[in-house]
Amino acid sequence: MKIKVSEVAKELGLKSKEVVEIAKELGIKATIRSSIDPMEAMKIQEYLNAKNNPQKEEKKEKVVEEKKEIKEEKPRRRRRSFDDLVKKTQKGIQIVQRAKVEKKEPPKEEVKVKEEEIKPAIKEEKKIEEKEIKKAPPKKVKKPVLKKQVEEKELKIDVDLAEMDVIEENQVELLDMYFNDISLKDDEALEEKAKTKTKIENQKVSKKQQVKKRKPTEGGITKQAIKKKKKKKKKEAEAEIIKIPKEVRVHEFADLVKKPLEEVIEALRELGEERDKNDFLGEEYIETLAEEFGVDVEIYDPLAEFDYVKKYEEKCPESEYNTPRPPIVTIMGHVDHGKTSLLDKIRNTRVAAKEAGGITQHIGAYMVEKDGQKITFIDTPGHEAFTEMRARGAQVTDIAIIVVAADDGVMPQTREAIAHAQAANVPFIIAVNKIDKPDANPDLVKSQLAEMGITPIEWGGEYEFVNVSAKTGEGIDDLLETILLQAEMMELKANPKCHAKAVVIESKLEKGKGPVATVIVKNGTLKKQDSFVCGKTFGRVRLIIDDLGKQKKEVLPGEPAEITGFDEVPIAGDVLVVVESDKIAKETAEKWKEYLEAKEKSKTTKATLEDLQKMILEGNLKKLPVIVKADTQGSVEAIKGSLAKLKNEEVKVDVIHSDVGAITENDVILAKATEPHAIILGFNVRPTSGAKNKAKQEGIEIRTYSIIYDLIDDVKELLSGLMTPKIKEEITATVEVREVFNVPKVGTVAGCYVQDGVVHRGDYVRVIRDGVVIYDSKLASLKRFKDDVKEVGKGFECGIMVEGYNDVKVGDILETYQKIEEKAKFE
Numbered sequence: 001m002k003i004k005v006s007e008v009a010k011e012l013g014l015k016s017k018e019v020v021e022i023a024k025e026l027g028i029k030a031t032i033r034s035s036i037d038p039m040e041a042m043k044i045q046e047y048l049n050a051k052n053n054p055q056k057e058e059k060k061e062k063v064v065e066e067k068k069e070i071k072e073e074k075p076r077r078r079r080r081s082f083d084d085l086v087k088k089t090q091k092g093i094q095i096v097q098r099a100k101v102e103k104k105e106p107p108k109e110e111v112k113v114k115e116e117e118i119k120p121a122i123k124e125e126k127k128i129e130e131k132e133i134k135k136a137p138p139k140k141v142k143k144p145v146l147k148k149q150v151e152e153k154e155l156k157i158d159v160d161l162a163e164m165d166v167i168e169e170n171q172v173e174l175l176d177m178y179f180n181d182i183s184l185k186d187d188e189a190l191e192e193k194a195k196t197k198t199k200i201e202n203q204k205v206s207k208k209q210q211v212k213k214r215k216p217t218e219g220g221i222t223k224q225a226i227k228k229k230k231k232k233k234k235k236e237a238e239a240e241i242i243k244i245p246k247e248v249r250v251h252e253f254a255d256l257v258k259k260p261l262e263e264v265i266e267a268l269r270e271l272g273e274e275r276d277k278n279d280f281l282g283e284e285y286i287e288t289l290a291e292e293f294g295v296d297v298e299i300y301d302p303l304a305e306f307d308y309v310k311k312y313e314e315k316c317p318e319s320e321y322n323t324p325r326p327p328i329v330t331i332m333g334h335v336d337h338g339k340t341s342l343l344d345k346i347r348n349t350r351v352a353a354k355e356a357g358g359i360t361q362h363i364g365a366y367m368v369e370k371d372g373q374k375i376t377f378i379d380t381p382g383h384e385a386f387t388e389m390r391a392r393g394a395q396v397t398d399i400a401i402i403v404v405a406a407d408d409g410v411m412p413q414t415r416e417a418i419a420h421a422q423a424a425n426v427p428f429i430i431a432v433n434k435i436d437k438p439d440a441n442p443d444l445v446k447s448q449l450a451e452m453g454i455t456p457i458e459w460g461g462e463y464e465f466v467n468v469s470a471k472t473g474e475g476i477d478d479l480l481e482t483i484l485l486q487a488e489m490m491e492l493k494a495n496p497k498c499h500a501k502a503v504v505i506e507s508k509l510e511k512g513k514g515p516v517a518t519v520i521v522k523n524g525t526l527k528k529q530d531s532f533v534c535g536k537t538f539g540r541v542r543l544i545i546d547d548l549g550k551q552k553k554e555v556l557p558g559e560p561a562e563i564t565g566f567d568e569v570p571i572a573g574d575v576l577v578v579v580e581s582d583k584i585a586k587e588t589a590e591k592w593k594e595y596l597e598a599k600e601k602s603k604t605t606k607a608t609l610e611d612l613q614k615m616i617l618e619g620n621l622k623k624l625p626v627i628v629k630a631d632t633q634g635s636v637e638a639i640k641g642s643l644a645k646l647k648n649e650e651v652k653v654d655v656i657h658s659d660v661g662a663i664t665e666n667d668v669i670l671a672k673a674t675e676p677h678a679i680i681l682g683f684n685v686r687p688t689s690g691a692k693n694k695a696k697q698e699g700i701e702i703r704t705y706s707i708i709y710d711l712i713d714d715v716k717e718l719l720s721g722l723m724t725p726k727i728k729e730e731i732t733a734t735v736e737v738r739e740v741f742n743v744p745k746v747g748t749v750a751g752c753y754v755q756d757g758v759v760h761r762g763d764y765v766r767v768i769r770d771g772v773v774i775y776d777s778k779l780a781s782l783k784r785f786k787d788d789v790k791e792v793g794k795g796f797e798c799g800i801m802v803e804g805y806n807d808v809k810v811g812d813i814l815e816t817y818q819k820i821e822e823k824a825k826f827e
């Protein structure tokens with residue numbers, strides 16, 4: 001498992017570019033978009049520690065000398081490692097972004113300077129406040145905000161202050177920039193506190209802080225005046241924030257931040273990105289460039305007003321989710337490893353047994369109960385549906401079960417399924433199936449997966465492995481318990497009081513019922529008669545049928561149900577959101593349609609109009625548009641990195657989309673929307689059957705590989721095909737002019753002798769006089785005596801006319817040649 005450079009940067013409070021620079025120094029290959037492994041991240045972290053620790057130690061010694069009573073050691077919390085970060089990423093736990101800290105100036109150094117100025121103050125204050133502090137619980141002191149940061153980002157300081165644990169006026173939590181939360185002992189806390197206070201006072205901090213410190217009339221400044229100033233400053237700060245649309249081209253960005261285009265392109269180059277003015281910048285680059293140019297930007301989505309899901313999330317925020325809900329589980333794994341059998345066994349033992357005689361209805365998802373707790377299973381095994389839904393922005397699965405047959409071991413689709421779960425940040429449980437078989441070897445499965453970093457808990461790893469048999473039912477209870485345990489850890493919650501948000505799992509058109517869809521409610525309660533919008537369609541809930549075929553009045557969070565009442569058949573992965581009225585539902589669906597079309601258009605323009613314009617402007621620069629799909633993020637980055645290098649003055653590769661996961665219909669649609677059509681390159685992934693059919697229909701080429709070099713070689717071949725063929729000259733003959741005849745109305749005919757080679761009628765010719773080429777043209781005619789001939793060989797005489805040239809003289813040499821086209825080769 002690798003960590004994105006941007007995440008490492010966030011954790012270290014650095015810019016991505018700075019991390020890349022350090023990485024370079026340490027000989028680690030990294031770009032701001034790439035990922036590095038945890039050991040490399042640790043190296044970078046250690047490098048920074050080593051760079052900064054001497055100062056810390058120096059400072060500490062000084063403090064000890066000056067203030068004898070200050071204690072020696074700070075109690076430190078456990079250092080967070082990047083392994084933790086990776087584990088968290090694998091578990092799907094969100095990485096919390098730390099407050100950014102200006103790193104260029106080590107904070108300790110700055111504190112040191114201030115310390116000398118404030119020594120008397122410390123002593124004074126210490127005496128007064130010592131008692132109080134000793135009584136107080138261990139205090140957290142926040143790292144002082146640096147001067148530069150304070151001056152530049154007043155608003156940010158307000159936020160910092162709001163987030164600080166302010167116990168007393170100036171007592172704040174100090175965060176070590178290298179992940180150590182430092183809780184200082186009392187005297188140290190006192191000293192830090194005094195330093196912090198003095199420092200804050202010494203600096204021109206935000207007015208808000210000054211107001212806090214000053215008495216209303218202190219220094220002749222009235223409260224009102226401060227407020228006024230504060231308001232003005234705030235306004236100024238607000239004015240400095242430049243709003244940048246999420247999808248912005250390089251030249252638009254340059255205009256917005258008021259920087260010369262060349263500077264922006266150069267900055268990108270320094271970041272290892274060869275971009276031209278019409279290329280789109282990703283959000284990551286917008287942020288990095290903004291940091292680079294020292295401007296505050298706010299990235300926004302101009303189409304967000306149409307985003308009904310986002311609006312729902314603002315209305316029903318996750319912070320208000322308060323009631324536990326059942327986990328939603330998807331089963332994935334290699335073909336024939338027993339996904340369907342396992343789903344059936346779980347259903348039959350749990351659902352049918354419970355509802356004696358009840359006929360289960362296949363609606364695309366079902367619920368089982370274990371010890372009074374519910375679990376919802378999505379009834380479509382395989383990761384295609386999972387990924388397709390994710391590609392549509394709907395992540396419905398909470399937990400994945402990766403089925404591995406104990407008699408077959410880890411297979412390509414096992415790895416693929418794991419990659420999908422990891423890419424989606426969905427925690428997974430390994431179900432080692434078919435343990436009833438005599439040749440079952442569950443330990444082999446464990447060791448194979450451990451080699452991939454998926455180590456079982458019993459071997460000291462992080463992953464739950466459960467031995468099961470979909471045939472005998474052995475281990476099924478264990479598996480359900482493990483799911484519930486995982487769910488408990490995840491604290492899956494929802495707010496049933498909200499109006500509903502659900503995800504479409506399956507849909508169809510049914511006779512008599514019209515469009516029907518199976519949905520799983522993610523939040524809120526879905527009720528009969530609710531008006532809803534669902535992707536490009538809308539409707540009102542008419543019928544609700546559960547997985548046992550029973551009619552219901554409502555569906556609670558985490559539960560599946562089949563519903564009717566759609567205007568049109570929705571698409572799996574569409575998000576259904578309940579709205580106030582049919583009218584709003586219809587309007588919202590229409591707006592959503594616009595949203596999708598605009599989005600698609602922006603993608604299309606990216607690869608069509610712009611490219612055409614560019615090709616015209618830049619001569620013949622041709623692009624090979626490709627879509628890259630691979631099994632892991634690491635592979636995606638590696639392939640993109642290699643493809644970026646494939647360019648020359650004539651051609652380059654344009655990766656219009658890349659992602660982890662199977663090749664889906666969406667990829668085909670995107671490839672088709674690109675002009676010229678993109679080629680889809682799959683590395684260790686295959687197209688879904690839907691994608692295969694669509695590609696056939698639309699004439700889109702999908703190429704799949706399992707060796708990166710093959711992929712690169714193939715792309716080189718494709719680039720060669722785009723390049724203009726090379727023209728090679730081949731000299732055919734050397735001819736001496738021995739006589740010249742001027743033929744009225746015809747022109748000058750040179751009487752020649754072929755010294756070497758063979759002259760052909762269609763040859764090109766250079767007239768050479770005294771060793772200098774004085775004319776370059778074609779043969780207008782080639783004759784032997786009075787007859788036109790096709791060719792004349794060495795040692796023969798012939799009559800030659802040079803096209804457009806009548807000044808041939810005796811003694812001139814004519815060099816005849818042919819132009820041969822040679823297919824260009826991309827090297």
Ligand SMILES: Nc1nc2c(ncn2[C@@H]2O[C@H](COP(=O)(O)OP(=O)(O)OP(=O)(O)O)[C@@H](O)[C@H]2O)c(=O)[nH]1
Binds near residue numbers: 469
């Ligand atoms: N002995 C034994 N056979 C099993 C077990 N689980 C599944 N099988 C058999 O393995 C074969 C494949 O099982 P499926 O459930 O169709 O596998 P799948 O992963 O859903 O396969 P696809 O849908 O084709 O990807 C069937 O013949 C099952 O009867 C098990 O636990 N023990």
